[in-house]
Amino acid sequence: MKAVIQRVTNARVLVNGEVISEIGKGLCVLIGICNNDTEEDLKYISRKILNTRLFEENGKRWMKSVKDMNYEILCISQFTLYYRLKGNKPDFHHAMGGERAKEMYDQLLATLGKDHNPDKIKDGVFGAMMNVQIFNDGPVTIEIESPVKAVKLDDKEAESSNS
Structure with missing residues (x-):
């Protein structure tokens, strides 16, 4: 599982010109789900989204997480x-x-809501063509991938190219 996390001042998702979800200060997270992801990968990504320190406190950078600040999270599925x-x-x-991807994505949203405030977790429409408007703060953008998957994918591709 992969997450591209952007610290935002606000973000919103439109489908067919209609606002589906929007957040204020927090994180906009693009979620990619690999064909061999497991619940272990999901838990890893959820924990990292909630606990990575991307916000400042008292003028010091990288001190607080989205969970610490009780900010919102907008998740967007992105195969x-x-x-x-x-x-x-x-x-x-x-x-x-x-x-299968929708089930895992819904499970990720539920896990984020369980470990944070469920009212602070928003999302788009799974599988829809979406217009995502992101007002990046910083800009700060990081990418996180569940460690087991990153190694397995690279190894499989190396094996197939050596064959």
Whole structure:
């Protein structure tokens, strides 16, 4: 599982021109789910989203997490995070498909809500074409991937290219 986390002053999601979700200060998180992700990966990503210190306190940077500050989180499912380029064309065969991905994504949202304030967890519409408006604060953007997956994907690709 992969998360691209952006510290924002505000963010919102529109589908067909209609605002579906919006947040004030907090994090906008793009979530990619790999085809072999497990609950262990989900828990890792959830813990990192909630506890990574991206906010300042008393003028000192990197002191507080979104959870510490009781800020909001806007999650957006984004299968394109698990791309591999084949020439100039992206290939998404590492991304988890359809219904399984939606179940895992919904479980991630539930886990974030359980470990934070459920009213502070917002999301877009799974599988929809979305317009995501992000007002990046800093700008601060980091990428986190569950460690087991990053190694396994790279090893499998190395094996296939050596064959």
